[in-house]
Amino acid sequence: MGAKGLDEANAVLNQYLRGTSPALPSAFYLALLTADPGPLEDMSSEVANAEYARQPISYPVATTGSVANNGEVMFPVVVTSWGTILFAAIVDTLTGPPSILMYYGPLSVPVTPMVGDVVQLKVGQGVVTES
Numbered sequence: 001m002g003a004k005g006l007d008e009a010n011a012v013l014n015q016y017l018r019g020t021s022p023a024l025p026s027a028f029y030l031a032l033l034t035a036d037p038g039p040l041e042d043m044s045s046e047v048a049n050a051e052y053a054r055q056p057i058s059y060p061v062a063t064t065g066s067v068a069n070n071g072e073v074m075f076p077v078v079v080t081s082w083g084t085i086l087f088a089a090i091v092d093t094l095t096g097p098p099s100i101l102m103y104y105g106p107l108s109v110p111v112t113p114m115v116g117d118v119v120q121l122k123v124g125q126g127v128v129t130e131s
Contacts, residue, residue: 005101
């Protein structure tokens with residue numbers, strides 16, 4: 001992941017070019033999407049099944065312009081089809097529209113979870129690169 005939502009891009013630009021500090025979220029969550037949310041933060045393609053929920057994700061301090069998740073992320077067991085997951089996004093809210101879509105990007109390999117599957121992101125697989 002490396003693309004930012006519009007609000008996050010503006011916050012970074014304002015922080016570095018105007019010296020303003022954005023309010024930082026207290027937690028970050030991983031969302032799964034069946035289409036590209038784009039910079040306008042269209043989350044309408046987020047999986048919407050009853051059993052699905054965004055999951056907490058954490059990262060260590062970045063030192064190389066890139067950082068990877070430092071804990072495993074596990075989604076609930078798939079009860080009904082989630083479709084084909086093409087994108088992931090890091091957002092600042094557990095439910096509802098995110099106030100900030102932090103980063104988003106395509107999965108390196110699309111995932112079509114079957115009923116009974118558990119979708120997981122292993123340590124080191126959720127890489128975010130700042131460009």
